[in-house]
Amino acid sequence: MKDKLNLFSFKGKYRILHLTWFAFFMTFVVWLSLGPMMPFIQQALSLSEQQAKVLLILNVAMTIPARIVVGMLVDKFGPKIMFSSILVLGGLVSIAFSWMQSYEQLALLRFLSGFIGAGFVVGIRMISEWFPAKQTGAAQGIYGGWGNFGSAGAAMLLPFIASSFGEIDGWRYAIIIASVLAIGYGIFYYFNVTNTPKGSTYFKPKKIGAMEVSSYSDLVLYILMNIPLYLSLSLLTWKLSPEKMNIISSNMEFSVYIVFAFVFVFQVFKTWTVNAQHLKNSIPKQYQYKFKQVAILDWAYLVTFGTELAVVSVLAMFYVDWFELPKITAALLAGVYPFINLFARPGGGYLSDKYGRKITLVVLFFGITLSFLTLSNVDKSWSIHLVVVLTIVGGIFSKAGSGAVFAMVPLIQRRLTGQIAGMAGAFGNVGAVLFLTANSLVDYDEFFMLIGMVSSLVLALIIIFLEEPKGHMTEILDDGTVEIIKLN
Known part of the structure; x- marks a missing residue:
């Protein structure tokens, strides 16, 4: 049954x-x-x-x-x-x-x-x-x-x-x-x-401090994928600097940048030490995975969750500034946006289970791209009803996209699921920082254009490089026996 x-x-x-x-x-x-x-x-x-x-x-x-x-x-x-x-x-x-x-x-x-x-x-x-x-x-x-x-x-x-x-x-x-x-x-x-359920084993990584990868090229990609995290934190520091909000001094700003550089160098060192011996030895097939899968999901979540946080933050003011709606009305209309999560994110996960992880992400990212590129053409003469519908449609696609991303995250490598999810989750916050910073520098139509353009680039990555999880994962139990985890 x-x-x-x-x-x-x-x-x-x-x-x-x-x-x-x-x-x-x-x-x-x-x-x-x-x-x-x-x-x-x-x-x-x-x-x-x-x-x-x-x-x-x-x-x-x-x-x-x-x-x-x-x-x-x-x-x-x-x-x-x-x-x-x-x-x-x-x-x-x-x-x-x-x-x-x-x-x-x-x-x-x-x-x-x-x-x-x-x-x-x-x-x-x-x-x-x-x-x-x-x-x-x-x-x-x-x-x-x-x-x-x-x-x-x-x-x-x-x-x-x-x-x-x-x-x-x-x-x-x-x-x-x-x-x-x-x-x-x-x-x-x-x-x-x-x-875990009774009788199941909780698989753990061999070492803690950095993610284990399967090749030297994956190691380089892993190190490069950490750079956007530090850039986003540097961007937040810049917003607090004398040039912008004038909350911290120039000396404090410079000191923070030095700390970020030091921590990044230390992280690179730690990543190398965790993986050096691991890569020198022959890696069992059940522990091998392609880090490009992780990288693409990171960028995908940067778009989906980053868009979600950024748009919900600016939507009410967008309705007020461009369409002169009363603040209460604008807040109520913007309040629809968070409610979409109740069905859109589970819907994205369900579609992934039913029709496949990659094809679902392709369709949803096409929807995100089209929705926000359309919004980038909005001007103040447009019907507010049409604009509200467009923002809701864009929200449905982006939130369903978040569900589709995390439908695939646990299927990359079971024992590293927390680290893979953590990195993807961090990229979601990076996206929010990127888009909200852009919103503070450009007008709303350019803000929507940026989301559409970044989404289109990630869509290309998904189409060209993302691979559908197939077959099964295997994990070695503590007693040496092998457990097979079906992926589809």
């Missing part, structure tokens, strides 16, 4: 799916609580517009390296302890943030809290352990789509809670309540899940 997804079940793997997407949901409530709370914080502490913008930037900065590190740790220690730890520690940091009094304290704690956004990576490994390849796309899509809705949950609930407590300290109580709930759920999660 064919095993069909039964989302109304709360037994076995479905229980793990529901518990895990809600864990992801809670991390996003805590992490992205800053956006809806910012008007309250700004008023209560008399922050300038510039100071508020800097806090929003700092909120995402740490997430980029954190997703890489958490990806390594989850492969080593397992998703059970990692998700629980992120929820508990993230909640404690968020509570500390809520009681800070000076702007400097707020900025430091908000920067540190960025690691909470890395929780997404943990669930990718957990779901891949519990669901077979033929269902992993739909399951990962539900996990990502429903968990991502935590941002909407924060936006809908926290302002109401803050208002009920009063204008001065209401934001503090709202954040504390969300954080306490996250801590409680983190403890609950630890005692109610296991890393």
Whole structure:
């Protein structure tokens, strides 16, 4: 009898799916609580517009390296302890943030809290352990789509809670309540899940500190693929510099660049040491994979998730600036965008399971490209109804694309799933930084044009170089026996 997804079940793997997407949901409530709370914080502490913008930037900065590190740790220690730890520690940091009094304290704690956004990576490994390849796309899509809705949950609930407590300290109580709930759920999660189904083995990488690759050419590509991560962090630093927001001094800016250069050199050294002996020996076939698959999925997620974060950030102002809609109306129309995640991301994963990983990505990226290139031709004479429909269509394609990307991520190399997911997740944040920075420098039509152009380039990479996962993966159990994991 064919095993069909039964989302109304709360037994076995479905229980793990529901518990895990809600864990992801809670991390996003805590992490992205800053956006809806910012008007309250700004008023209560008399922050300038510039100071508020800097806090929003700092909120995402740490997430980029954190997703890489958490990806390594989850492969080593397992998703059970990692998700629980992120929820508990993230909640404690968020509570500390809520009681800070000076702007400097707020900025430091908000920067540190960025690691909470890395929780997404943990669930990718957990779901891949519990669901077979033929269902992993739909399951990962539900996990990502429903968990991502935590941002909407924060936006809908926290302002109401803050208002009920009063204008001065209401934001503090709202954040504390969300954080306490996250801590409680983190403890609950630890005692109610296991890393794998009973009798299954949790495969770990031989070494931690860098991803194991299968050839010297893959090693070079892996090193090169880390450069965009440092460039995006440098871009954030530049936005804080005297040339832009004038939040940090020139000396501080230069010092940060030096630190980034030092860390990159150290990472290259660590990557080489992890892989040197590994590559000298004959690599068993079951441990071989093509890193180009990882690289293409990284760039694909840069487009899909980067577009999602960037567009949802600017959509309301786009409607106001270009079509002179009332702010409330614009906010309501823009609020449709996050809701798309509830069905679009699972839909992208489901289509990948049913019709194939590569063909689904090709179709969805064609849709992203066409949607945003069309939006780049919008002018102020266009019907607002048509423009809203176009933005929703673009959102459906981009969010379904995110689901399709992570339908394939767990099928590259099982024991490295956390690291592969971490790198792809980090590239998603890089995309958000890239597109939001572009939005601050150009007009909306050029912003949409950039998304369409980058999407078209990634579409070409997918068509030419991406390979459909076929056959099976094999892993060696601790007792030396071989486990076969079917991919299609």
